[in-house]
Amino acid sequence: MTAKAKSSIKLQLKSESISELIRLGEYLLNNALDYQSIDTKNISEDVWSACLKDLRCDSISELYVKIALSEVLVSVVLNKLQGENDVSLIKNIIIKNTQGKPISFAHCCYPIPGDKVSGILTTSKGLVMHRSNCGNLIRAKQKNEQWLDIDWQADENEVFEVLVRIQVQNRRGMLASVANAIARLGVNIEHLEVEERDHSMKALNLVIGVSNFDKLDEVLYEIKSLEFVRNVERA
Numbered sequence: 001m002t003a004k005a006k007s008s009i010k011l012q013l014k015s016e017s018i019s020e021l022i023r024l025g026e027y028l029l030n031n032a033l034d035y036q037s038i039d040t041k042n043i044s045e046d047v048w049s050a051c052l053k054d055l056r057c058d059s060i061s062e063l064y065v066k067i068a069l070s071e072v073l074v075s076v077v078l079n080k081l082q083g084e085n086d087v088s089l090i091k092n093i094i095i096k097n098t099q100g101k102p103i104s105f106a107h108c109c110y111p112i113p114g115d116k117v118s119g120i121l122t123t124s125k126g127l128v129m130h131r132s133n134c135g136n137l138i139r140a141k142q143k144n145e146q147w148l149d150i151d152w153q154a155d156e157n158e159v160f161e162v163l164v165r166i167q168v169q170n171r172r173g174m175l176a177s178v179a180n181a182i183a184r185l186g187v188n189i190e191h192l193e194v195e196e197r198d199h200s201m202k203a204l205n206l207v208i209g210v211s212n213f214d215k216l217d218e219v220l221y222e223i224k225s226l227e228f229v230r231n232v233e234r235a
């Protein structure tokens with residue numbers, strides 16, 4: 001699409017929807033700045049003007065509109081805004097504590113600390129984190145949604161959900177043994193689903209809470225050591 005065609009589309013937008021786009025773009029950028037712990041008060045006028053000029057925006061409102069329409073990626077704006085203080089580019093935003101922040105975790109891939117993760121900036125669920133190889137994330141990137149790579153440095157006290165699939169031989173007491181093995185590691189089962197395969201085999205889908213990749217490994221190892229377990233893997 002030519003720049004002219006784009007601007008004529010913009011002219012057709014009603015003024016209410018423009019103010020809606022401004023609000024949306026501002027929200028997405030402010031959230032990203034907040035995740036990155038950049039205080040907007042510390043960004044000088046000069047840095048703002050250089051950023052707007054580079055991105056061919058006449059005003060900050062125009063920048064917000066372009067962000068809302070995904071014509072400009074938030075990650076690009078972050079780099080330009082922090083240009084004065086730090087010459088290195090932001091490749092990842094760093095996330096430490098997720099509690100109390102507008103961050104959610106996609107249930108298609110259940111990311112946990114230790115995974116390579118990216119986040120999609122949304123207005124409904126804040127930053128939605130996915131594993132970098134998740135199909136839904138890859139499709140969102142292709143659609144040019146606002147995404148950011150994330151360097152996730154969670155502390156050990158936070159617990160995240162992860163989906164584990166177990167194939168077991170159908171035995172009396174089997175569920176209790178699995179539950180006990182997991183409980184012994186101090187891990188909670190958040191959700192459990194049993195799929196009947198045939199009378200001899202069952203599949204268990206478990207959502208458990210772990211602090212990171214290492215804890216998950218410990219759980220997988222413990223489950224694998226149960227004699228009636230045929231296979232266990234992270235979904």
Ligand SMILES: [Zn+2]
Binds near residue numbers: 106107109131136137
């Ligand atoms: Zn996902």
